[in-house]
Amino acid sequence: xxxxxxxxxxxxxxxxxxxxxxxxxxxxxxxxxxxGLDFRALNKHTVIGVSRRPETCAKAIQRGVVDDAxxxxxxxxxxxxxxxxxxxxxxxxxxxxxxxxLSSTTILTDVGSVKASIVRTVEPLWPNFVGGHPMAGTAExxxxxxxxxxxxxxxxVITPTQKTLPDSIAMIESLARSLHSKTYxxxxxxxxxxxxxxxxxxxxxxxxxxxxxxxxxxxDVLTLARTIASSGFRDTSRVGGGNPELxxxxxxxxxxEVVRSLKAYQTQLSTITQCIETESWSELEEILQHTQxxxxxxx
Amino acid sequence: xxxxxxxxxxxxxxxxxxxxxxxxxxxxxxxxxxxGLDFRALNKHTVIGVSRRPETCAKAIQRGVVDDAxxxxxxxxxxxxxxxxxxxxxxxxxxxxxxxxLSSTTILTDVGSVKASIVRTVEPLWPNFVGGHPMAGTAExxxxxxxxxxxxxxxxVITPTQKTLPDSIAMIESLARSLHSKTYxxxxxxxxxxxxxxxxxxxxxxxxxxxxxxxxxxxDVLTLARTIASSGFRDTSRVGGGNPELxxxxxxxxxxEVVRSLKAYQTQLSTITQCIETESWSELEEILQHTQxxxxxxx
Numbered sequence: 001x002x003x004x005x006x007x008x009x010x011x012x013x014x015x016x017x018x019x020x021x022x023x024x025x026x027x028x029x030x031x032x033x034x035x036g037l038d039f040r041a042l043n044k045h046t047v048i049g050v051s052r053r054p055e056t057c058a059k060a061i062q063r064g065v066v067d068d069a070x071x072x073x074x075x076x077x078x079x080x081x082x083x084x085x086x087x088x089x090x091x092x093x094x095x096x097x098x099x100x101x102l103s104s105t106t107i108l109t110d111v112g113s114v115k116a117s118i119v120r121t122v123e124p125l126w127p128n129f130v131g132g133h134p135m136a137g138t139a140e141x142x143x144x145x146x147x148x149x150x151x152x153x154x155x156x157v158i159t160p161t162q163k164t165l166p167d168s169i170a171m172i173e174s175l176a177r178s179l180h181s182k183t184y185x186x187x188x189x190x191x192x193x194x195x196x197x198x199x200x201x202x203x204x205x206x207x208x209x210x211x212x213x214x215x216x217x218x219x220d221v222l223t224l225a226r227t228i229a230s231s232g233f234r235d236t237s238r239v240g241g242g243n244p245e246l247x248x249x250x251x252x253x254x255x256x257e258v259v260r261s262l263k264a265y266q267t268q269l270s271t272i273t274q275c276i277e278t279e280s281w282s283e284l285e286e287i288l289q290h291t292q293x294x295x296x297x298x299x
Numbered sequence: 300x301x302x303x304x305x306x307x308x309x310x311x312x313x314x315x316x317x318x319x320x321x322x323x324x325x326x327x328x329x330x331x332x333x334x335g336l337d338f339r340a341l342n343k344h345t346v347i348g349v350s351r352r353p354e355t356c357a358k359a360i361q362r363g364v365v366d367d368a369x370x371x372x373x374x375x376x377x378x379x380x381x382x383x384x385x386x387x388x389x390x391x392x393x394x395x396x397x398x399x400x401l402s403s404t405t406i407l408t409d410v411g412s413v414k415a416s417i418v419r420t421v422e423p424l425w426p427n428f429v430g431g432h433p434m435a436g437t438a439e440x441x442x443x444x445x446x447x448x449x450x451x452x453x454x455x456v457i458t459p460t461q462k463t464l465p466d467s468i469a470m471i472e473s474l475a476r477s478l479h480s481k482t483y484x485x486x487x488x489x490x491x492x493x494x495x496x497x498x499x500x501x502x503x504x505x506x507x508x509x510x511x512x513x514x515x516x517x518x519d520v521l522t523l524a525r526t527i528a529s530s531g532f533r534d535t536s537r538v539g540g541g542n543p544e545l546x547x548x549x550x551x552x553x554x555x556e557v558v559r560s561l562k563a564y565q566t567q568l569s570t571i572t573q574c575i576e577t578e579s580w581s582e583l584e585e586i587l588q589h590t591q592x593x594x595x596x597x598x
Contacts (some may be wrong), residue, residue: 252580
C-alpha cells in the first residue's frame, strides 16, 4: 500500500523499488542469514541462498532465512540482486564463479567491512557491482547467529564509484532502507579511512592494552590488577579481546589505512606521555578537556 | 546480636569490631557522602562530617549522610576513625590541621585513588594512618551525587606499610566489609602499579584515540567517522572522554607508574604496528588470539 503523502518524485522512486524481487544471498552466516530473515519478513521478495555446506542450506530453509537454498552457486544466478556475504577473502572468487551465469542486469553487492580493495577488484569483473557495508554484528558467527532486525537503526554504508550505475545505487539504498538501516553514501577510500578510525584502530589500541598489562613482571601486581579491574578496563579492552580473525581481516584488507591511523595515534600517545614525563600539567589538562568535549561529537 | 556459629577466634574479632563507633568524614562529596549514608544505615555508628561549605553541611544533615556536620575541622577530632575524603591535593594539609586536636588512638584513613605518595607523606605525620582506596564512583561528583550501597561488591584496597598497626588495619578492613566491599591488602607501590594498568593507562590510551581521530585532515572522512561510530568506538573512547580533573590527578600523583605503563604500552603498540606494516599475519593472529583468551582472566 502506497502512503498517500509521497511527492511525485518520491512516487517514481517508490514505484520503482516497491517491487517483488528475487534476492540471492551467497554465504549464509551471521550477516547473510540476518539479511535473509529481514528480506523474507517483508513478505514481497523471494530469497534464495547458497552455502558450501548442505547442513547450512537445510538449516537456512528450516529457520526461514531463505525460501530455498543450494550448495551450487549457480542456484542464485537468476536473482535480480545478489548479496555476497562470504568472508572478504572469497568475495572475488565468488564473483568469478557467478559471472558466466548472470544476466547483464544482475546487481551484485557485498557486505565486506573494507571497501577499496574489494571494489577495485570486483568492479572490473562486473560493472554492475555496488559495494556495501551494513555495520551490524554480534560476537557470534554462522547461520545459528542470524538475527532478525539486526540492521535496524544501524549504519549501512554504500560505496559507489564514478562508474557505478545510479539505478543500482538507488536499488541497494532502497533495500538497505527496507531493513530500517541508516544509509550513507561515500567513496570506498573515505569509507576505509573512516572505519580505520572508529573500528579498526580501536581494536589494535585495545589489544595493545591487554598485551601491555600481561607483560607486567611482578606476579603480585598482575594478580592484583586482574582482581581489581573494573568497568574502565572492561570497556577499553573489549574490542581488543574480540574475534582474532576479524581483527586480522581488518588489518589485512585495510592495511594502509590501519597503519596510517596507528601512526597518527602513536603521535598523540607520545604527546600525552611527554606531558606527563615533563609534568606539563596545563597542557595535559587542555588535551583531556578537549577529548571530553569532543567525544560527544562522535556517537 | 552475635551469630551463634562464630568460632572462638572469629568471636574475638567480632567483639572487637562490632562496636558502636564515632566515625568522622572530612570532605562530603561523592565518596565521603556515600560512606556516610552506608555507615549510618548500619544503625550503630555515629557519623559526623566536615565540609568547607556550610551549604554542603546543611545538605549532608538533611540527606541523612551524617548525624551532624560543621565547617570547622576540629568538629571531627573526637571521632574514633576519620575518613579523609578530600581531593588528593588536600589530604596532607587536612591531616596537618587535624593532628593538634587528635588523641593518639585516633585512626586516620583516606580514600585517594593513588597511594604511595599519600602514604609516604601522611605516615610520618600520623603513624596511626591506614591508606585506603574504595574503587567505586560514578561520573558525578559532590554531595548530591552521594549514593547508598555505592561500595557493594566493589574492591576496597587497603595499603598498609610495615609500620601500620595491625589493629588499625583490621578496623578499616572490618569497616570496609560492613559496606559489603571486597577488601584487598597490598603495599602502596603494588596498588599504584596495578591501578596504573587497569585504570590510569586506559584513560591515556582512550584519550589518545579520540585525539588521533580528531586530527583526521579530511572533513568528509571525519564527518563520516563521527556518523558511523558505534559500540566499538563508544567503549574504547569512554574513559578518555571522562572527567579531565580525574585524569590529571592520576597522572600527577601516580606519575612514575603511569609513564612506565605508557612506555610498556607503546612497545606493544609498535609490535602490532610492525606486524601489520610487514604483513606478518601469523604473528598478528597469535597476538590477537592471546588477547582474546587472556582478557577473561581480568574482570
